[in-house]
Amino acid sequence: MLKLDHLAIIAPSLEVGADYVRDALGIDMPRGGKHPQMGTHNLLLRLGADVFLEVIAIDPEAERPTRRRWFGLDDLEAVQAAWDEGRRLRAWVARTGDFASVLVRHGDLLGRQEKVSRGDREWLFAVADDGSLPCGGVAPSVMDWGARGTPAPSMPDFGFRLKSFQIEHPEADRVRELYADLEIIDPPTVIKAKSFRYIAEIETPRGVALIS
Numbered sequence: 660m661l662k663l664d665h666l667a668i669i670a671p672s673l674e675v676g677a678d679y680v681r682d683a684l685g686i687d688m689p690r691g692g693k694h695p696q697m698g699t700h701n702l703l704l705r706l707g708a709d710v711f712l713e714v715i716a717i718d719p720e721a722e723r724p725t726r727r728r729w730f731g732l733d734d735l736e737a738v739q740a741a742w743d744e745g746r747r748l749r750a751w752v753a754r755t756g757d758f759a760s761v762l763v764r765h766g767d768l769l770g771r772q773e774k775v776s777r778g779d780r781e782w783l784f785a786v787a788d789d790g791s792l793p794c795g796g797v798a799p800s801v802m803d804w805g806a807r808g809t810p811a812p813s814m815p816d817f818g819f820r821l822k823s824f825q826i827e828h829p830e831a832d833r834v835r836e837l838y839a840d841l842e843i844i845d846p847p848t849v850i851k852a853k854s855f856r857y858i859a860e861i862e863t864p865r866g867v868a869l870i871s
Contacts, residue, residue, distance in 0.1 A: 661753035661761070661801060661843045664809060666706075666824065666859055668714045668870070669730050669749045671739050673700060676714035679747055680704070683870050684863050686817060688714060692777040698724045699732060701777075705814035706821040706861065712870075713752075726773075727790030729800070734791075748857045748870050750792055751799050751824070753843060758783050758803035765841060769793050769801050780810065797826070797834060797855065798841065822867060823860040827852035 670676030688702035698721040702714040770787035783803040831851035838846040
């Protein structure tokens with residue numbers, strides 16, 4: 660079984676991502692940390708008891724990793740093009756406590772196991788050899804936090820809550836079938852539309868806001 664862990668805004672830089680969230684949600688997102696194995700860094704915002712929002716980007720101060728970075732970040736042109744098109748919320752991550760079994764069943768789709776870290780935390784994450792998002796981002800990336808579990812409860816609570824999360828896609832039925840095959844608990848609502856994008860509705864201290 661897979662369950663939503665967090666939403667990911669894939670940004671050309673952390674500063675650009677921070678500006679977008681500030682404009683959309685009215686908050687300066689707290690710093691997360693650095694991922695030395697991937698050469699990235701992030702911002703984190705709690706959206707509930709066990710879910711959060713991440714802005715992730717290449718860390719310009721980090722050494723280039725020996726493998727392709729996650730979230731398709733090495734494809735700089737594609738990251739910038741999606742950003743310019745207004746597609747900023749381009750990925751989501753699902754967690755599992757049975758990581759090995761999930762990869763046995765779906766490794767061809769999700770990628771290979773990697774051990775990554777941020778500060779004193781270590782976890783398992785599935786990454787394709789080329790670093791690309793599963794199914795172009797339609798499928799979630801998958802991770803296992805291990806015994807410590809999600810860090811969401813330890814993040815500062817500024818009163819932001821995820822109200823809804825949906826995917827718009829031309830082939831809505833196929834997306835629903837994919838989520839069912841992956842055994843996702845409470846997957847994003849799937850809506851038929853001309854193009855693919857995610858939309859998250861977030862309750863903020865100043866009212867409801869959207870990110871996409």
